[in-house]
Amino acid sequence: MSEDRSIREIRLEKLQQLRDLGFDPYATEKFKIDHSVKHLLNEFDQLADLSESGKEDKPILSIAGRVVALREMGKAAFAHLSDGEDRIQLYIRKNDLDEWNENAWPAFKLVDIGDHLGVTGHLFTTKTGEKSLYVHTLTPLSKALHNLPLGKEKDGEQWYGLTDVDQRYRHRHLDLICNHEAREQLLNRSRIVSEVRRFFDNRGYLEVETPLLQLEAGGAAARPFLTHYNAYDIQVKLRISLELYLKRIICGDVPKVYEIGRVFRNEGVSNRHNPEFTLLEWYEAYANLEDMMECVEDLFRHVVTACVNVYGQVLTPGQRRMFNRSNRWMTIVSGLNPIEPRLPGADLYFMSQLGSDVIESTLSLLSTGNEIQFYSANLEYLSGEASILDQDERGGRLICLSTTRFRHSDGLLLTLEPGIYTFMSSVYGWASSNTSNDLATILDFTKPWHRVDLMTAIEERSGIKQSELTNLIDAKAAMKRVGLPTEKENNLGGIIEKLLEHFVEPHLQEPTFIVGYPIETSPLAKKDPNRPGFTRRFEGYVLGREVCNAFSEINDPIDQRERFEQQMGERDKGDDEAHPMDEQFIYALESGMPPTGGCGIGIDRLVMLLTGAEHLREILLFPMMRPELSHDNPED
């Protein structure tokens, strides 16, 4: 610090002064809390005795939290106390503290923004109507030795605060203290994972934990992290998937298992990649591909329903806080609340953001015949046309909109981009504007997912005929014809997956299963008996991104050995991500594994999808970061 006395020094002095006054913040071991701040505010009228009785007769309550705002006014002061979830105003008066302890007021004057404080007192409402706590006694519970970047705040709107993306991730505690969005994302993730776990537990799956340290890291195509185990003096690898050990458990006649665990891949960092991430895999004996598809559908239905309905506060689209750094419109559309429909017909809630202006609106559509009228409490319809293309039995409508404009009551203009919108009548669907074409896409997880054959999809989207993709030479020629680079390709499967990625994936907005993957890129998936060169494997896609990967597992040990040997060949050719031989796994298969279906889902990306996060780092508490440069050693 270059200040005369650094903030840290000043605060350490204050700490000593607090101790001298008998208010050592670090001496308290436990502080009894009667209520969370949120509960206090929600049940304010019940908890506060609003009768005219004196303050001695009011019920005394005890709460604690961090001081996040402080307004001193001579011999009285207002403060805001946050317990992380919510904040409540405190009113502190010198006279009242003096009655209790003559050192209390001097001690309070030493409290800074950022300190933790326990208080007792009674509830009251200030002149301006804010629910507050009238403090009788106070107990400093910690001292913040740093200046926390807490912004000012009113009615949930924040000024200043911590916005530096790098700092938010490096010092996540500051992010959690200063930014409500960070806390919401943390809760979102936790709840989604809980619901995933509940789903499998309810279905009789056994949750297991398998080794992170492995002699050979298999089950996926990726480079592992290496480390050394001293006791046996051997090199070990951090796992890159959960697959092989879970199937060894299936071989042990435990028919339904799942694991949610961290895996490690020695690769770069991006919006959607982190070297360690959380993977969900589950395996079910005697289940086939169709069973796995239904299971994925059920899982999404369960998680989305549970999170939207039970935790509506969190995942209701209107509640989502967008980390939208650009000035692009973000429109989120949610469906009609089926419990309390406000108007007949489809209904929209949407939040738009233009720069720093957040506009929340509701819009109802009422149709008579083919005519549509807009109803809204805060939007004035200006121009645009709409027509109904289709309507389903649940009240959902497919509506074609021209550019439609509204004026919000605050004066700002809103534009719904032209396109085809699906307005749902169920809470299960919502839409987000697609960043590539600004066309809203509704995700309805109540319906079965689309099922599309991989080769058929490629043919439809790229114009390349399936007959062109039966040998490497023709396939490369076809690839070249559509303008894709062919240098890196050395097998048919790779080309097919590249074509899928390039031509098909962007179109897979609604939940879709792509079925039938080439054998070369699926070394653990059962051969399709009816289609040489292809396996019984599917991947699920939502909003153009892969969300799951599933297949009927190979249970023929001879076949599995051949696949591994083929992979060893690829490895010899220089593919260091090819699958290694795993004799232990083969031995387990040779002991007999029933026909089994298995599926994997990247939890982080699932959370991204369900929370609208654009970056993996938003939903990862401590993403991988390059070490900070020390200012003392700029040479490093």
Place this chain on the structure above:
RNA sequence: GAGACGUUAGCUCAGUGGUAGAGCAAUUCCCUUUUAAGGAAUGGGUCCAGGGUUCAAGUCCCUGACGUCUCACCA
């Protein structure tokens, strides 16, 4: 890995080749129902680093570091 943009006070950010700035936070003082409290005063800077141009560089040029965004590869 490629491109664009950025790095100035604890935080958020201005800064036009000529003395380094604001708001918040901090320090001292006034104020017993304020709320982005208010009022008075004060302190706080390796302008990312290193070169270069110039009488003079936070500003212009070069190199590097780090970050953000976009694109490409891996889930």
